Amino acid sequence: MEKVKNVMQWGKILLPLSSIRFYPPQFVLRDPVLEGVTAAINNGQDVAVIVFNLKDISNIAEQLGHVQYGQLLKQIKKAFQMTIKQHIAKQDIITLHDFYSDGLTLFIKVDYMHHSLSEINTIMGKIIYHVEKGLYPLYPSLQPQFESGYMFVEKQSFSVLHSVESARRQALAMAEKRVKSEWNEMVHSIKKIVSKQEIKLLAQPIIDVATKEVRALEMLSRGPAGTVLESPLSLFSVARQTGMLYELELLVFEKVLEQIKATRCRQNIFVNCTPLTLGNIQFTRDLKKLMLQYPLISPAQITIEITENDSIDGLKNFIYNIKMLRLMGYKIAMDDTGAGYSSLSIISDIMPDIIKIDRSVISNIDKNSVKESMLQGLMLIAREAGSLVVAEGIENEEEASVLKRNNVDLAQGFFYARPTAFVKKTS
Missing domain, CATH: 3.20.20.450 (EAL domain)
Structure with a gap:
């Protein structure tokens, strides 16, 4: 009983009591995506969600095997991180996120009064070009190629989390142009x-x-x-x-x-x-x-x-x-x-x-x-x-x-x- 009391006392110091009562631990943890998106929206900016997907992912995984495929994914993420830093201003980058290896998702701040859609398309094209160019010598037989799509986070939604998930799902549909998916919708x-x-x-x-x-x-x-x-x-x-x-x-x-x-x-x-x-x-x-x-x-x-x-x-x-x-x-x-x-x-x-x-x-x-x-x-x-x-x-x-x-x-x-x-x- 004494141990339980001590835990509760430490909890009151580290977290508000309301957080302990109503939120499971994982929701108390810092989320850089939601924090960055919320801050951008509060600052009057829009947020573009850009998805980069590896084409023909099933065949590539089969050819490489589990271990080598895992190494490829790490190299892909590193290549995108380096290339994004070269082509997008630091202050505009919110984060690059790997959602359980289901492609890479880039979140950037956009001011639609002076950022254009063609600018986003150009940036996406440059990033993909340089990443593919860097990976070709390492995997000449595979020649990895990527597809991309983008969408904007809806500002007026009741939930930033819902808006982010919705925008990412729609960006994925744009990238993959899937049959019977949100692309068709x-x-x-x-x-x-x-x-x-x-x-x-x-x-x-x-x-x-x-x-x-x-x-x-x-x-x-x-x-x-x-x-x-x-x-x-x-x-x-x-x-x-x-x-x-x-x-x-x-x-x-x-x-x-x-x-x-x-x-x-x-x-x-x-x-x-x-x-x-x-x-x-x-x-x-x-x-x-x-x-x-x-x-x-x-x-x-x-x-x-x-x-x-x-x-x-x-x-x-x-x-x-x-x-x-x-x-x-x-x-x-x-x-x-x-x-x-x-x-x-x-x-x-x-x-x-x-x-x-x-x-x-x-x-x-x-x-x-x-x-x-x-x-x-x-x-x-x-x-x-x-x-x-x-x-x-x-x-x-x-x-x-x-x-x-x-x-x-x-x-x-x-x-x-x-x-x-x-x-x-x-x-």
Whole structure:
């Protein structure tokens, strides 16, 4: 009895009494995945769950035998750890987890305002390339190859643990493209969204920095309310991975035209479009067909905003389509400028009408003189290209004051206005 009393006394010192009463010991232990994901969400960031799976795993295990296969798994994990550190910023990595050898799962922080889906695809491709390259000399007869998929942790769920498990399961389905799995369910979901036009649009004003007047509206897409695909990150990542990105982006354009007609909007409208869609040989033709249904809407009212950091190498129709769109009367905006080399490198190729400066440059610019110098440099580039400048992600008056003293043309962000639904006019 005395021993039991001593144990309870030590327990009260080490753990709260509530923990001893209500939680089994394993739930008191520190969980780096849940801690990291929770901290990122609380900080306003999204979390991407990326799965890397070894292809043809059964045959490889059979060829190597139990011992050698175990050694291979250790080498794979070490190779991924080293490669991930080389290609992802330390502050963005939450953890790399081995779920009972069922593939490796990487958790990273993502800020969707300046991280793009193509960036995640590029990172995944680079990691796999370098890991495979390093393993080939060690296993020349096997030539290990990997498949990958990703999903985002749902922020609004009642349980972070449930959200993490759900995102990982969906990422696995994306990686494996399994028959009779969540892969088919997600393909069905995205096809249903496109066929039934189950998306809604929000509008965020773009403000004249000098006068604070609304100069344009950027249209932002959301999937069906209350579903995993309501989040634009999840919606467009599933569309991209299931080969439905073009159809989804064309649907967004159609919805935009519907909204302009229904609200009798006279503002300039920004519509987001990825280089993959802009490089599609059918895009200008399909857009013309759409516009014929809305004869009162002029292409001059619409600015096509090139999003993401996809390389345009290999997109042979991209530059041609940009030229055609200009001839049709559309204006072209370049998004995410300053977030990476790729956005800067194509400015001279497309000479955009508008350059949007990424929020990574703008965030805390009032406290960072280097960022202000970067802003000034980007504005010089914009002036040389004959482009207007829009600063994105303005969150406070201090950031806005830096824009004003540097004569930035336009701005958008929560400081000015949050995205809201269009209100249909009644008269």
